Amino acid sequence: MDFLKSLNLKSNNAGVSTGLEWIPSAGPEIASYSPVDGKLIGHVTSADKKSYEAVVKKAEQAFLEWRLVPAPKRGEVVRQVGEALRQQKEALGKLVSYEMGKSLQEGYGEVQEMIDICDFAVGLSRQLYGLTMHSERPAHRMYEQYHPLGIVGIISAFNFPVAVWSWNSMLAWVCGDVCIWKPSEKTPLCAIACQNIIQDVFKRNNVPEGVCNLVVGGREAGEWMSGDSRIPLVSATGSTRMGKAIGAAVGARLGRALLELGGNNAIIISQDADLDIAIIGSLFGAVGTAGQRCTSTRRLIIHEDVYEKVKSRLVTAYKQLKIGDPLNEVHHVGPLIDRDAVKMYLSAIDKCKAEGGVFVVEGGLLEGNGFESGCYVKPCIAEVKAGMEIVRHETFAPILYLLKYKTLDEALTIQNEVPQGLSSAIMTVNMREAEQFLSAAGSDCGIANVNIGTSGAEIGGAFGGEKETGGGRESGSDAWKVYMRRQTNTINYSNNLPLAQGIRFDL
Numbered sequence: 001m002d003f004l005k006s007l008n009l010k011s012n013n014a015g016v017s018t019g020l021e022w023i024p025s026a027g028p029e030i031a032s033y034s035p036v037d038g039k040l041i042g043h044v045t046s047a048d049k050k051s052y053e054a055v056v057k058k059a060e061q062a063f064l065e066w067r068l069v070p071a072p073k074r075g076e077v078v079r080q081v082g083e084a085l086r087q088q089k090e091a092l093g094k095l096v097s098y099e100m101g102k103s104l105q106e107g108y109g110e111v112q113e114m115i116d117i118c119d120f121a122v123g124l125s126r127q128l129y130g131l132t133m134h135s136e137r138p139a140h141r142m143y144e145q146y147h148p149l150g151i152v153g154i155i156s157a158f159n160f161p162v163a164v165w166s167w168n169s170m171l172a173w174v175c176g177d178v179c180i181w182k183p184s185e186k187t188p189l190c191a192i193a194c195q196n197i198i199q200d201v202f203k204r205n206n207v208p209e210g211v212c213n214l215v216v217g218g219r220e221a222g223e224w225m226s227g228d229s230r231i232p233l234v235s236a237t238g239s240t241r242m243g244k245a246i247g248a249a250v251g252a253r254l255g256r257a258l259l260e261l262g263g264n265n266a267i268i269i270s271q272d273a274d275l276d277i278a279i280i281g282s283l284f285g286a287v288g289t290a291g292q293r294c295t296s297t298r299r300l301i302i303h304e305d306v307y308e309k310v311k312s313r314l315v316t317a318y319k320q321l322k323i324g325d326p327l328n329e330v331h332h333v334g335p336l337i338d339r340d341a342v343k344m345y346l347s348a349i350d351k352c353k354a355e356g357g358v359f360v361v362e363g364g365l366l367e368g369n370g371f372e373s374g375c376y377v378k379p380c381i382a383e384v385k386a387g388m389e390i391v392r393h394e395t396f397a398p399i400l401y402l403l404k405y406k407t408l409d410e411a412l413t414i415q416n417e418v419p420q421g422l423s424s425a426i427m428t429v430n431m432r433e434a435e436q437f438l439s440a441a442g443s444d445c446g447i448a449n450v451n452i453g454t455s456g457a458e459i460g461g462a463f464g465g466e467k468e469t470g471g472g473r474e475s476g477s478d479a480w481k482v483y484m485r486r487q488t489n490t491i492n493y494s495n496n497l498p499l500a501q502g503i504r505f506d507l
Helices: 001-008 049-066 071-087 089-100 104-124 163-175 188-202 221-224 240-252 274-293 307-319 339-354 407-417 433-436 477-482
Strands: 012-014 029-033 040-045 132-133 140-148 151-155 178-182 212-215 233-238 256-260 266-267 295-304 358-361 380-383 399-405 425-426 445-451 484-490
Touching: 001 089, 001 266, 012 188, 012 407, 029 188, 040 188, 049 151, 049 178, 049 212, 049 221, 071 089, 071 104, 071 163, 071 188, 089 104, 089 188, 104 163, 151 163, 151 221, 163 188, 163 477, 178 221, 188 212, 188 425, 221 233, 221 240, 233 477, 240 256, 266 274, 266 407, 274 295, 274 307, 274 399, 274 425, 295 307, 295 407, 307 358, 307 380, 307 399, 339 358, 339 380, 339 399, 407 433, 425 433, 433 445, 477 484
Parallel strands: 012 040, 151 178, 151 233, 178 212, 233 256, 266 295, 266 425, 295 399, 380 399, 425 445
Antiparallel strands: 029 040, 132 140, 140 484, 358 380
16 A cells, blocks of 8 residues: 555564664564454564663653753754654555544544644744742742653553644653653554654754654553653553553652543533534534544433434434445444454443333444454444443443433533543533533533534643543643643842741841
């Protein structure tokens, strides 16, 4: 395939890099198969402990030099990364689609998200602001500033194999940090392609070796990073179960953990909703990326006055969905990532039925011509009741649950009663309802939208959630502060040493 050649990918690839060079490793070989057609894309040699140690030592050395490069000059390097991504957008977007299984437009969109965060980071490189405070002591000046933190460990998930890494790395680099990336072992070639792009840019700019590091591996590699006191911050995206393990390991050594974990996102559809907008937002939120986004819509909480109308329109819309090869742009829905994901999808359907859920659009595995990989499933819709156990859990698949409500307070209770707290939305043209939804007594999620769906966040805002979603914030706004250490400074330019709070210490 031409896009593999363009990205310098081979049938056998090294999986450990210190940013400028690929280094040998004796870790187990990982085979990457496409969920699109089940074909082998390539092999990757994963990290062993020796190569991991080599990467960490190189990162430590690089940080000592990189932190002293002026932030705007670091930003210039990131600007060139963005330009390189623009040149490779088509090839990298196709790889994302082919290795992960999302639609080609979503693959392109993910690369565009990387480009956007580069642009954001370039501007940020001249805006790493501190604060000046008035001192209570005469002839004193107080201020605070931010310094680079050190090595940032990034553990990313398969569903966004490149974008979420870029959210972390581009900001970390302009802040003066160095990064070690452990991508999902389900999408290792996307990571290697990014590393190839970065290496070319870094070599041209004489960036120290060890600023951008890659460690392909499984769970063990993530455990090495989580328990490594040389890595002050570990940013991890994945399941709540995984996040709890990482949080415990990092917390035990008093490190920092930035966690972006599960989502069980709901859209409230009011009796005052614009149903055209509501249907489009709900449909994309539920079936986009085959329901494998952390922001995917899992639940629709629908006012009883419009419940039947919304259900009917959704059933009609689902009949029009085209499922198949995601590189063919006529298809709306591609495959799940692998057959294990299919098993979890089928198990969730069985559990839902056992609890009394009624499917108005039936699910199931798709087989036959074009579905040979065994990873294609039918997006489905089930009518359920609040409190059902299956509805409290996130299933990374296109299963949409419908619930009915009478009052907005009831709808908010239903929305907030799940353990997760990532994204949420309300569809209404009623200003009072919208404001209540956004108030302290409204949605308890990190993201709360009005008249747009739960999926599709922009990089300008901080991204993250509450409760079992982990509490982390990435991407825009002031999320950059996570990657730095804050320092308060007081300067005495007088001839005396007055003490704070008026304390006297006379000799």
